[in-house]
Amino acid sequence: MSDLEQLTQALARNLKRWRAERAYTLDALAARSGVSRGMIIQIEQARTNPSVGTAVKLADALGVSITTLLDMDRGPEVRVMLPEQQVRMWSTEAGSASHMLVGDDRDGPLEMWSYRLAPGEGTESDPHPAGTFEMLHVTAGELTLVVEGERYAVPAGGAVAFEAAVPHGYHNEGAEPMEMTMAVSVPKAG
Incomplete structure (x- = not known):
């Protein structure tokens, strides 16, 4: 098919x-x-x-x-979407295109952040409130995402989505800077 x-x-x-x-x-x-x-x-x-x-x-x-x-198939709590798995919505012969990277629906605040990590650096995050969801798009370098101690490699151009109510961290184990865009959805209070 x-x-x-x-x-x-x-x-x-x-x-x-x-x-x-x-x-x-x-x-x-x-x-x-x-x-x-x-x-x-x-x-x-x-x-x-x-x-x-x-x-x-x-x-x-x-x-x-x-x-x-x-969405063709909702996967496990952590989904790594490699560039070849992303859905191209449209494209032109001149090279313009739109790609659905990764997404999810949640109820509550939505935040977008940009991150840049120098080689060898990283940051840890405590668990967020239950129902918090994060989506990341790596634009340069390679992200090593750690969720509850499990490691996920996300290359430049890749995206990942995960439930963030558990300990997690973002690390750059490569030799070049890592840059990403992050969206965070937090459920409504109460």
């Missing part, structure tokens, strides 16, 4: 799941999203691969991220 066929199947499965979970009829989802009932039926039957804009409208109407709607 091609990547496009897998993505079409995942979208069909996830759209049906989220529509059922929200108890939306086809007509209700069509009204909320501005996507025709017929198009929704075709998507749920995996007979079409909609535009990114259509997928975004459906995700917004369901109250989930595009990442969640297109």
